[in-house]
Amino acid sequence: METCNAEMKNQVEKMFCDLRSKSEGIVASSSIYKNASDRIMKLVSSRIAAESEGYIVDMYTLLTERIKQEAFFQDPNHLNAFYRLNLREKLNDKYHFEVDSLDAFQKGVDYKEINRLYASLGAAAGTLAVGEILKFAMSSVVNIPFTVIVAGAATVAFSSYFKIVPSRNKIAFKKAVDAFLSDLEHDILNWLADVECFFDGQIKTLYSQN
């Protein structure tokens, strides 16, 4: 399920549009495959890591504004109970992408380490498909940095491209990048829907208490 909030959808679309055109530029300007894939991966993961923090803020604001419209929350005691749910903190704990453990990134991209992390994630999720792993990582308790997932996904996506197209032509490469970005976009929207779901679930406890 993707989020149906139009405003958020628009934001995500905008970001991916930008990522697509920048990746295209990289594919066009680079003649060395490893350089290009490395650059794209860094571009995508750093951007998504930054934006996802913004999305949590947006989602919290959006959802909070929505419930404040409800009659039930016009009662200051109910509103107070809402604030005391600490939803901002809970969202943060659940979806905040650890920055500290980004060792693999701080010292430049360590492919081996990323592949290892990604593979272990894949084993837990039962699949190596990018979308499935993302969904699994986002909705469960694993505390694997988001950037690592994106980078791992990118490596997997590109290495599968390598298997299919040994001649390394740019058109096929661009296609792999596009497919990868589309998957990712879809997954981000899913994730936002998940955030919304979690939020609503928490609010429900308030109605039932009264």
Add this chain to the structure above:
Amino acid sequence: MITSYKKAKEDVLNCYNEFLQVANQVHGIKDDRSLQSLATQAEKIKEDKFCLMIAGEAKSGKSTFINAYLGVEILPMDVRQCTSSVVEIRYGKEFILHATFADGREQECRGNESIKKFLVANAALDDEYRDIPVTTINNEIIVKYKAKKIPEEIIRDLIKGVERENIHKLPQDEYEKRIRMYIKTKQPSWMNVVVKIDIQYPFEDKEMRGVRIIDSPGVNAAGKVGDITATYIESADAIMFLRPITGVAIEAESFKEFLESKSVDRNKNAMFLILTRAAAESAETIDRAYEEFVKIFGAQKTDSRHGIAKEQIIPVDSKAEMYYNLFLNLSTEEIKGQMKILNAEKKAEPFLMAAWFVAAGEKDAFLRELKRYSNFEVIDQSLNRFGRKAQFLALSEFLGRILRMYAKIAANLREQIGNYKLKAKNPRKLAEKVDETSAALRDIENKMNETVDNIAVKYARSGNNGIIAKTAEEVMNAYLNEIKNIKGESDSSLDELEKISYRQVDKFIEFENKLQKKVVAECNEALVALSDRNSIEFITLEPDFSEDIVGEIKTSMREEATETESYTTGLTFKETHYRPVFSQHKFYHLVKDSILERMDEIKQQAIRDLRSFVQLAAVAYTKELRRNAEVKREELTRIKKEKRSADEIAEILKKLNELLGMINPKENFAKELKGGIDGNV
């Protein structure tokens, strides 16, 4: 105005102890988080060590200066010795030396004898290699290549790079021969090169216990320093660049280049130019040289250059200071004996004899004369004035916190007094008040939560909507504008690009710090009554943009920076061929694009950090708000429920009023102290 850091620090810590005395008597404050963070900060201030970095060309008198400054002869100083690794000296209970070798091995020496021996052995120069820049060769080749084969072109590059360091003007081929010889003989024992020495010394002079002082191998004629030295330079609280007051051309490159170097550029703290060996010169010569230096280097700080105020250029004589230290603890008779010996051995410098003559055998006058020659008093004054800003600021901030705590405690006491009075007079009314206040607190809590929400969304929204993203964009655009005009044709354009980029990284760090402070300030302003600013930890951007990274970028882009060029062969039947050629222009643009991508990554990292910070701050504030409301409510209920007789209440009131009375004078003392310190910064 308070100018002695040590005195200010003592006063501030006293102030803190007084504060603790009050705080310990106040009910319900013991587990206040601000109190805990105050304690941590006090600890930091207590242990704070000022890092003073000493740099300068070989034989400019660095080690001698340090010994004179510390008042103990720790470092070997001799024309025949040279400091070949970074030496860090700081206070410790025992005299201990800790050395690190190029292969990571470590060694420890204890006690005077063994340490002196180690230092002399490590710093002794073989006669054959006296004329070549051994330290540079060690740093740039031996330690880097270890047991690996050193490519011929690297050796050639090095020889070219140290041309100007041929201080004894050997014929070029002889100079080169000795360097090659040195590399050949030294490389097999590369692991015995010492790269870092740490010394702890039990200074008697308490003033020296708060200092960390770094002796470094000489910078070369081009102002370049080794990698380890560069790291120290970047983080030092103050840098002193030493050079003899005469004997070297004033406009000699080394200091200029040093000022322009990347590591110095990144250090925003004070820089001093220390002119050594002043005692040997006439007052006239010193004045003239000094004016000359001021004219050339005493420029205002600009964006691209460290400013050096007149007062930051200081003529000194370390030898004179060493004599001062030596004679200070001798009796007049002993001094007379020493002077006789020095004179007989022809070791006494003319200035020493002159001072002795003027003093006419009187110890105090002699010491005064020596101090006048050494001019070391000015060193401390200037350090306090220019080098201690960060420390003074920390003290002031700490006092500010204490003042806020006093205000908080006083308000709390007044409230308790009011409530007890009410209870004694009209218990029913107190019960009513508790209910009223509870409702009011709930409404305030809701309002405050909304305020926090608004601040969070204003800053941290996704896309280009929040202040964070918008400001980051501005910071980036300013950078793009700045590099737009660099022409990509020459090698220097890359240097220019690199330098602007390093600065840009600093700007991002600054941007991150600034915005965090702004968020906290805004929250504090909106929520000042209830919250305390101490509970949020700042994040520091740690971008990975080192010289290594730039080096990697350049290497990988060199591969891509080729263009195809045509050429013809044959005389009668001309034939056109194509060959790849390296294009500087293309290379520049590729490197530039890579750096831009890197910059964008750093920008994204800053945005992510900041958004995450805003959220953590929002969470911290809402928690703090709630906790404060809770405390207030509990306090009220507690007083309401307490079963106390009228006498007991009178007793409590007396105690509370006493406490309140204690606060005022203490608060005033802290305020005055803060005013004095603020006058400094």
